Amino acid sequence: MTVRRIASLAIGISLSTLTCAFVTISSSRTTIKPLNVVGEQASSIGPATLLRNLKQNLPQIDWLAEGKGSPSNKIDIPDHVATVLAQPNAPKREAESEERTHKIRSRAKQASEDAMALRGMLIGDDDANAWWREQRSIPEGGRAVTKDDPLTVLVAGGGLAGLVVAAACHSKGMKVALFEQASSYAPYGGPIQIQSNALRALQQINPEIFQELVTAGTCTADRVSGLKIGYKKGNKLAGLYDAGDWLVRFDTIGPALEAGLPATVVVDRPVIQQILVKYGFPEGTVRIKSRIQSYEDLGKGRGVSVTLEDGTKAYADVLVGADGIWSQVRKNLHGLDDGAGGFAASGAAGGALDDAEARKLARDTVAIAAKADRRFSGFTCYAALAPHRASNIENVSYQILLGEKKYFVSTDGGGDRQQWFALIREPAGGVDPEPTPEDPHPKLTRLRKEFACNGSGDADGNVWDPFALELINAASEEDIKRRDLYDGAPLLTTLDPQRLLSPWAKGPVALCGDAAHPMMPNLGQGGCQATEDGYRLVEELAKVQHSRDVPGALGRYSRVRVIRTAIIQGFAQLGSDLLVDFDLMMTIPLLGPFFLTMTQLSMPFILRYLYTPSF
Numbered sequence: 001m002t003v004r005r006i007a008s009l010a011i012g013i014s015l016s017t018l019t020c021a022f023v024t025i026s027s028s029r030t031t032i033k034p035l036n037v038v039g040e041q042a043s044s045i046g047p048a049t050l051l052r053n054l055k056q057n058l059p060q061i062d063w064l065a066e067g068k069g070s071p072s073n074k075i076d077i078p079d080h081v082a083t084v085l086a087q088p089n090a091p092k093r094e095a096e097s098e099e100r101t102h103k104i105r106s107r108a109k110q111a112s113e114d115a116m117a118l119r120g121m122l123i124g125d126d127d128a129n130a131w132w133r134e135q136r137s138i139p140e141g142g143r144a145v146t147k148d149d150p151l152t153v154l155v156a157g158g159g160l161a162g163l164v165v166a167a168a169c170h171s172k173g174m175k176v177a178l179f180e181q182a183s184s185y186a187p188y189g190g191p192i193q194i195q196s197n198a199l200r201a202l203q204q205i206n207p208e209i210f211q212e213l214v215t216a217g218t219c220t221a222d223r224v225s226g227l228k229i230g231y232k233k234g235n236k237l238a239g240l241y242d243a244g245d246w247l248v249r250f251d252t253i254g255p256a257l258e259a260g261l262p263a264t265v266v267v268d269r270p271v272i273q274q275i276l277v278k279y280g281f282p283e284g285t286v287r288i289k290s291r292i293q294s295y296e297d298l299g300k301g302r303g304v305s306v307t308l309e310d311g312t313k314a315y316a317d318v319l320v321g322a323d324g325i326w327s328q329v330r331k332n333l334h335g336l337d338d339g340a341g342g343f344a345a346s347g348a349a350g351g352a353l354d355d356a357e358a359r360k361l362a363r364d365t366v367a368i369a370a371k372a373d374r375r376f377s378g379f380t381c382y383a384a385l386a387p388h389r390a391s392n393i394e395n396v397s398y399q400i401l402l403g404e405k406k407y408f409v410s411t412d413g414g415g416d417r418q419q420w421f422a423l424i425r426e427p428a429g430g431v432d433p434e435p436t437p438e439d440p441h442p443k444l445t446r447l448r449k450e451f452a453c454n455g456s457g458d459a460d461g462n463v464w465d466p467f468a469l470e471l472i473n474a475a476s477e478e479d480i481k482r483r484d485l486y487d488g489a490p491l492l493t494t495l496d497p498q499r500l501l502s503p504w505a506k507g508p509v510a511l512c513g514d515a516a517h518p519m520m521p522n523l524g525q526g527g528c529q530a531t532e533d534g535y536r537l538v539e540e541l542a543k544v545q546h547s548r549d550v551p552g553a554l555g556r557y558s559r560v561r562v563i564r565t566a567i568i569q570g571f572a573q574l575g576s577d578l579l580v581d582f583d584l585m586m587t588i589p590l591l592g593p594f595f596l597t598m599t600q601l602s603m604p605f606i607l608r609y610l611y612t613p614s615f
Contacts (some may be wrong), residue, residue: 018602064235071240075397077224077546084254093219095417104415111270120277120285132177133313142301142547150174152316154306156292157323160527161513164534165320167280168205172542181291188609190385191268192421196261201535212275218414220397221253230403231462237589244465248599255607264437266414294332295319297507301548304508317547319509326368327515333506351359359431366429369486377485377520380430388474389416401468402582408468420471423445428484441477449508487573488518503562505554512537516567520576529565532615536561
């Protein structure tokens with residue numbers, strides 16, 4: 001959950017404040033709608049582009065760029081971070097050892113095997129006799145909700161958002177069933193950073209789940225995080241920076257301790273799923289191979305009728321769409337065109353995709369995005385979990401190496417592993433060549449060129465800090481996954497009065513997580529905000545004493561959540577769009593140093609907003 005996280009929010013705030021760059025949307029369509037155009041890419045205009053073009057056309061004075069960066073920018077933990085980390089109540093992680101590494105990796109492997117073996121899933125006779133198969137006779141006007149006859153809830157989507165909603169429902173005594181579209185419950189991606197605000201939500205939902213996650217996790221808040229320059233940049237007037245020099249350094253534990261929140265931990269995705277399934281709700285709650293195709297609001301407090309893709313019917317008082325960015329529930333809720341719902345390479349489903357399926361999905365997603373009102377960010381992302389002890393592991397938990405057109409992110413994955421992400425700006429729908437005898441590792445081949453650390457460097461002549469290739473070379477071709485990054489409009493782009501009053505809900509149906517507010521991963525808050533959604537949604541449902549009051553409760557939930565998520569979503573989008581102009585700042589006298597100072601000073605305030613104990 002802390003992938004390319006808080007630092008990009010500071011970048012967005014600082015750049016927008018200084019008006020150093022603006023973001024626009026470009027498209028080949030003749031009719032342009034805000035934030036929902038196929039192939040849409042964020043591009044820089046205004047002062048940033050003018051300055052870049054001016055710089056390219058002016059004579060370059062080589063001696064200004066000669067020299068070495070400041071020694072202070074090579075220190076991992078500066079005094080202001082060391083002071084916070086030295087506090088008596090600051091957490092200290094358990095040091096990595098051969099025994100602990102084996103324990104963490106073995107548990108992740110076992111959790112994946114359990115999921116593939118359908119342990120805890122709804123199968124056989126239990127499936128045939130499931131409570132949701134029977135349509136109750138509810139009079140017009142609805143029924144009373146009591147402890148003995150609680151609300152019944154169907155959840156679409158078995159990723160993090162759906163599992164949290166199901167666990168929250170069960171904790172309040174509701175009857176819940178979860179439908180996951182994937183035929184194989186295989187997790188996509190590496191470990192997840194569960195930030196302090198999400199841990200607090202989970203603690204309030206179910207203290208046992210919280211404790212199990214903290215015990216299973218690796219603390220990442222005990223070290224420094226921040227931004228580095230990827231290659232030598234700057235000049236004598238704006239500051240000189242060598243490859244790998246720090247630009248901004250911060251800690252995440254100070255604001256968490258101020259708010260009385262637990263420290264951020266990283267936990268393997270299958271372990272999170274295993275813990276939520278084991279401690280969150282009874283066995284047989286999750287049913288796989290179950291894609292919700294459509295639903296009918298039965299009206300007047302009588303709930304909802306759901307039709308699965310295979311024709312199976314399900315009935316309940318409430319339907320929650322936690323089925324990801326290409327949500328089928330959202331398609332029906334907002335009346336989007338056919339093709340707006342799709343199979344997402346994320347959550348519970350994406351881990352089952354091989355390279356051939358991923359290539360097809362990349363092309364199909366371009367068409368789905370147009371129908372679903374989703375924005376292509378302009379970036380494709382390569383990601384892997386490398387079984388490698390990073391050279392800076394004792395001091396650094398998270399860092400971004402910044403460059404023009406691309407950046408490289410790494411974070412501690414626990415168990416002597418590093419999770420890394422390479423984001424490269426290019427059009428949507430691109431795929432890598434298939435392996436050949438001449439080039440059996442096409443993804444690795446490309447990434448080694450993109451982040452070359454010797455010779456003439458990358459295609460632009462930039463020689464990167466060796467740390468990027470240290471991690472890239474520690475991963476295998478098979479472990480590297482590629483996907484285009486999409487998000488959505490941070491604010492409503494509608495004049496529909498019903499959607500303005502209840503943005504993510506209508507009748508007995510509501511959305512949460514990526515189905516409601518897909519985000520760029522720069523703040524690492526996508527899963528955290530989904531967790532907050534689950535907590536708030538069920539808190540509102542828990543107040544319902546009659547089924548006719550369900551729409552009002554779901555409307556309150558969406559109104560409470562939409563402002564906070566819109567702010568975080570918007571800044572994640574802005575930060576990502578502007579990261580690739582960051583290198584320009586390094587060459588502007590006065591403005592560059594001022595920008596870096598403002599970014600550094602803003603970090604505690606940004607973290608305080610994210611790490612709130614109430615949501």
